[in-house]
Amino acid sequence: MTRVVSYNILAGGYSLRDKGAKRTKQISAILRSAQPELVGIVEATHPQLLQHPLVVEELAEALEMQLIMGGHIAHVTDYQVALLTRLPVVYTKIHPRPGLLNKPLLEVCVEERDGQELTVFVTHLHAAFYKGWAGNGLRQREVEEILRITAPLRKEGKPHLIIGDFNSLAPGDPFKASSLLRYLVGLDKTWQQLPMLDGNPSLNFVVPPKLRFLRPLLRVIPDNALLCTLFDAMAALYAPRGSIRKLLDANYVDCFRHTDPQARGFTCPAAAPAGRIDFIFADPHLAQRLETCCEIREGDGVTGNQASDHLAVAAEFGLKIGETLVTMQRDVVFQ
Numbered sequence: 001m002t003r004v005v006s007y008n009i010l011a012g013g014y015s016l017r018d019k020g021a022k023r024t025k026q027i028s029a030i031l032r033s034a035q036p037e038l039v040g041i042v043e044a045t046h047p048q049l050l051q052h053p054l055v056v057e058e059l060a061e062a063l064e065m066q067l068i069m070g071g072h073i074a075h076v077t078d079y080q081v082a083l084l085t086r087l088p089v090v091y092t093k094i095h096p097r098p099g100l101l102n103k104p105l106l107e108v109c110v111e112e113r114d115g116q117e118l119t120v121f122v123t124h125l126h127a128a129f130y131k132g133w134a135g136n137g138l139r140q141r142e143v144e145e146i147l148r149i150t151a152p153l154r155k156e157g158k159p160h161l162i163i164g165d166f167n168s169l170a171p172g173d174p175f176k177a178s179s180l181l182r183y184l185v186g187l188d189k190t191w192q193q194l195p196m197l198d199g200n201p202s203l204n205f206v207v208p209p210k211l212r213f214l215r216p217l218l219r220v221i222p223d224n225a226l227l228c229t230l231f232d233a234m235a236a237l238y239a240p241r242g243s244i245r246k247l248l249d250a251n252y253v254d255c256f257r258h259t260d261p262q263a264r265g266f267t268c269p270a271a272a273p274a275g276r277i278d279f280i281f282a283d284p285h286l287a288q289r290l291e292t293c294c295e296i297r298e299g300d301g302v303t304g305n306q307a308s309d310h311l312a313v314a315a316e317f318g319l320k321i322g323e324t325l326v327t328m329q330r331d332v333v334f335q
Contacts, residue, residue, distance in 0.1 A: 001291070002087075002112050002317045003036040004120070006163040006280050008268075008310035011199030012046030012079060013055030020049060024058040026307035031063060033299030034314045037086045038110065039065070040122035040163040042278075042310075043199065044082035047073065056082055070122065071096050071104025081122045081164065083108045090117055100145040102126040102138070107149075114319040118286070119153060119160035121146065125243060127167045127201075136240035139168055143243040147250050154250070159286040162252065165278050165310065170244045170254055173276055174264055177235030180274035182222035200309060244279070253287035255280040255315045256294065267295050267313060270305035280315045291316040 007030070015021045031039060044056045053061070060067035063084060070081035071094040081103060087110040095105040106122040123146060126138040146162065153160045169175055187200055221227040248254065256265050256279070266273030280293060293315040297304050304311040 001319065002038070002118065003034060003314060004161060004163065004280060004317070005031060005034050005036040005039045005296075005312050005314045006042070006122075006165075006278055007031070007039060007312040008042035008124075008165045008278060008308060009055070010043055010308040010310065012043060012049060013059070014046050014049050016199070022055050022058070023307055024055050024062065026302045027055070028059055028062045029300035029302040030296055030304065030307045030312055031059070031084075031299070034296055034312070036084075036314065037112075038120055039063075039084040040106075040120065041082040041084065042122070042124045042165045043079040044069070045073075045080045046199075047078060060084055068092055068106070068108055070094060070106035073103060078103065079124070080104075081106050081124055083120060083122055085110055087111055087113075087118075095149055097145055097149075101142050105146060105149060112319060116159065116320065119158060121150065121160065121162045121164075123162065123164040123166070125164075125166050125168065136168070136242050139166070139240065139243040140246060143246045147246065154283060157285055158283075160283050161286065162247070162281040163279065163313075166243060167240075167277050168243045169239045169241050169275055169277065170257060170279075171241045171248070173241075173257075175232070175236045175239045176266070176274040177232050177239075178222060178228035178274075179272045180269065181218060181231065183269050183272040183274070185219050185222055188219075239275070247281055251284050252281040253284060253290070255282055255287070255290055256313060258287065258290060259293045263294075265295050265313075267311040269309045270303075270307075270311050271309070273311065278310055278313050280313055282315075282317075286317065289317040289320055291318055 009027050013023045013027055015023060041056060045054060057067060065084040065086050068083045073080055083106060090109040090111055093107040095107065103124045107119060109117055109119045112118050125142050126135060150160065184201060221231050265276045267276050267278040282290060296312040296314055
């Protein structure tokens, strides 16, 4: 069995609202409960907190995994991606693609226990929700570039995954926009002066400048059931889904939806799950080995919102020896 986790750990695993306290123990608890061989880490670093050991380095030590960092960020306010692995590394590549990718795409090829190679791509697409459909266009352009990079593997039929935070919904997925709005309004009320690079979004982060005059109305919506229903219906039509559609059109398999066509699987925000934006995509050949995929809501007594503003997503793949698919006894049950 090969277990894979995709996890946005929020601002490098630091809590700026708590004087920069580290969340190493909480994140480790979530990951340890899944016992993964591979972990794609989004927001693996914080640009203003660079004293070693970093949280991501502490995670690697605590979980006894090798740490592979993604490419250096282009902007001083941005975060890196990373990969943790227990499996032997065959090669590592970084695809910076300035002007096309929001953050460098990390490519790592590992050797599974049956000797076959598995390539993992870790990505973090643009958020830019305040840009409206322009933000959706940025994410679609990023996916097009990722598809260009992964094209040789698809052509050769080599097993690979694309995992990370896509900041987009899948076609047909529900969206509880009123829950997200209630969460954002609560943050704005509680923290009038937000720390810079806190990692948590604000209303201004998701509302386009031309519509910010509506903020007084937006603050009222969460307290009115009828307005919440109308808001959810409108947001579901507006929510960006184009980038995920491109991956599906390229025959990538959405592991969560493949294993459970009905469950919501919301991953963000962890304290008030409103939508599913964290994904594990498998190529069609690898998807034949998919056993299960789910969000991790709790681990070793730690709830998801205590560790990050995203829930981790975990997938399990059987090992293929010759022509026989081998599945092992699971020693962990995802919540």
